[in-house]
Amino acid sequence: MEKDKEKYLKALKENKGEMDxxxxxxxxxxxxxxxxxxxxxxxxxxxxxxxxAEGACNYKIKE
Incomplete structure (x- = not known):
């Protein structure tokens, strides 16, 4: 699960809200x-x- 979480975090960062x-x-x-x-x-x-929703995605990386 840890690798999947990191993979998703990376994709979320690169996504910039474009995809849900x-x-x-x-x-x-x-x-x-x-x-x-x-x-x-x-x-x-x-x-x-x-x-x-500030774009298609409802989640963002916590700062």
Missing amino acids: EIALGEKIGFSKEHTDKVIEALLADEKIEYRM
């Missing part, structure tokens, strides 16, 4: 279900946060 979170996960080879689990884990780790 599920499409982004699919782009890097994750199923919707796995993407949801990765997002849950990143939220729990406080590495990302929810934001009202």
Whole structure:
């Protein structure tokens, strides 16, 4: 799971809000279900946060 979280974080940073979170996960080879689990884990780790849609993606890396 750690590698998947890092992979998703990198993709999220490069995405800049252009794709929604599920499409982004699919782009890097994750199923919707796995993407949801990765997002849950990143939220729990406080590495990302929810934001009202400023673009297609509802999550951003926590600063």
